[in-house]
Structures are given as structure tokens and as C-alpha cells.
Amino acid sequence: MSKLDQVLVLDPPSDLRFKGPFTDVVTTNLKLKNPSDRSVCFKVKTTAPRRYCVRPNSGVIDPGAAVNISVMLQPFDYDPNEKSKHKFMVQTIFAPPHVSDMDALWKDAKPDDLMDSKLRCVFELPSENDKVNDVEATKAAPVMNSVKGDLTAAAAPDDTEMKKVQEKCKRLQAEMNKLVEENRQLKDGVRMRKVPGSDHMTSNSSSLLGREATTASLPSLLVVIAAIFIGFFLGKFIL
Numbered sequence: 001m002s003k004l005d006q007v008l009v010l011d012p013p014s015d016l017r018f019k020g021p022f023t024d025v026v027t028t029n030l031k032l033k034n035p036s037d038r039s040v041c042f043k044v045k046t047t048a049p050r051r052y053c054v055r056p057n058s059g060v061i062d063p064g065a066a067v068n069i070s071v072m073l074q075p076f077d078y079d080p081n082e083k084s085k086h087k088f089m090v091q092t093i094f095a096p097p098h099v100s101d102m103d104a105l106w107k108d109a110k111p112d113d114l115m116d117s118k119l120r121c122v123f124e125l126p127s128e129n130d131k132v133n134d135v136e137a138t139k140a141a142p143v144m145n146s147v148k149g150d151l152t153a154a155a156a157p158d159d160t161e162m163k164k165v166q167e168k169c170k171r172l173q174a175e176m177n178k179l180v181e182e183n184r185q186l187k188d189g190v191r192m193r194k195v196p197g198s199d200h201m202t203s204n205s206s207s208l209l210g211r212e213a214t215t216a217s218l219p220s221l222l223v224v225i226a227a228i229f230i231g232f233f234l235g236k237f238i239l
Helices: 102-108 128-155 159-192 198-238
Strands: 009-011 015-019 026-033 040-046 052-055 058-061 066-073 087-094 115-124
Touching (some): 015 026, 026 087, 040 052, 040 102
Parallel strands (some): 015 115
Antiparallel strands (some): 052 066
């Protein structure tokens, strides 16, 4: 009887790639997917068990489900001239209807019922471009943090300064209201005056019109001056 083909779909299918530097733990992922309509038991083996940590290294995958496996390479002195001979094997078997003792299942399994897939380990050092990008990212991090700090400080204005600006604005508004009221009273007084004689009214018409024009333009001028003061204080505060 011929050996069964692997029922699981492996991603990656043949190589486990580990990218250095290898002065710290390097992790790569292996995905196992079960496209069949039966549950499948699996376990992961390696030719260098002391160099790797695999989680999970065994289990059961339900029909149509998948599992992600983390393969962690322990730190070591990497020699680029030395070819890696490390290999992994994913061994599988169809799970019986009621499985409780996994050790007994693998121990009693017949060779013809086992399926396996082999993967080789590939060690890669980062390229020069990757190194440059890492250095630039490291240098940019403090700058970005500084900019974020400045933006945060700008977004949180000083309460004392804000109160001062608000008080100045209130005072300017009060003065504007007072001057507008005085201007209105002056206009009412001019209208109430009735001087007899056309000659007298004619002679005074130009002077009254001049006063009314002056008093009428006063609020507009005050509004412009107040707006300039308010804009100056707010601009000074924001900048």
C-alpha cells in the first residue's frame, strides 16, 4: 500500500525562513489548514530540537479549520559560510471519532496511516537597504516624539494666559457697548432739538450733518479698533 499524501495545506509549503540578525530570538510562522471533511491530528518535529521552540507542537485541526504555529529560533553565532542543515517535518494522521490519548494514538499508528511534509530552514541576513531603513527609522523616532510633544504642548494652552485674554476682550466689549450707547443718546438729542427759523436751520444744517456723520462713524471705528486688539492678543496667545 502506497504512502498517503499530506492532507493538510502548509504555508509556506517548503521553506521556513528566519531573518537575522540572530543575536535575539527570531520567530517565523507556519500555517496548517485542513481542507478535508475529517479531523486531523498533527505534530511538528525538527532535527535540531535544542535550537527551536515550537508553539503549538501538536494538536487536532477540525474540518475546514486552520492553526498558526510559531517557530522560534534561539540566538546563536551565525556563520554565513555554513549552510543550514536544520529541517522540520509536519506529521499528520486522521483522527479517530473519539480521541483522548494523543500519545497512544501516535504510538499505535501504522506507517501507512501517517502523512508527512518536510521543510528546510533558511537563514537570511538583512540587506544593506534594510539596515539603512532601520537606522533611519531609529533616528526619526525621537524627532517624531519631539514633534508630538510640541503639538501636545501647543494644544494645551496656559490657563492664566487664556483668562487674561478673556478679561481684555470683556473690557473692550464693555467699552464698545458704552460708546455705542452714548452715540445713540447723542443722536436722540439732535433729533429732539427744534430750532425756529429757516435761516437758522439752514445755517446749522451743515454742522448738524457733520456731527451726525462723525457720531455715526464712531461705532464702526471702535469695532475695527476692538477687532484689531482682539486679533492681536489671540494671535500672540496662539503663536
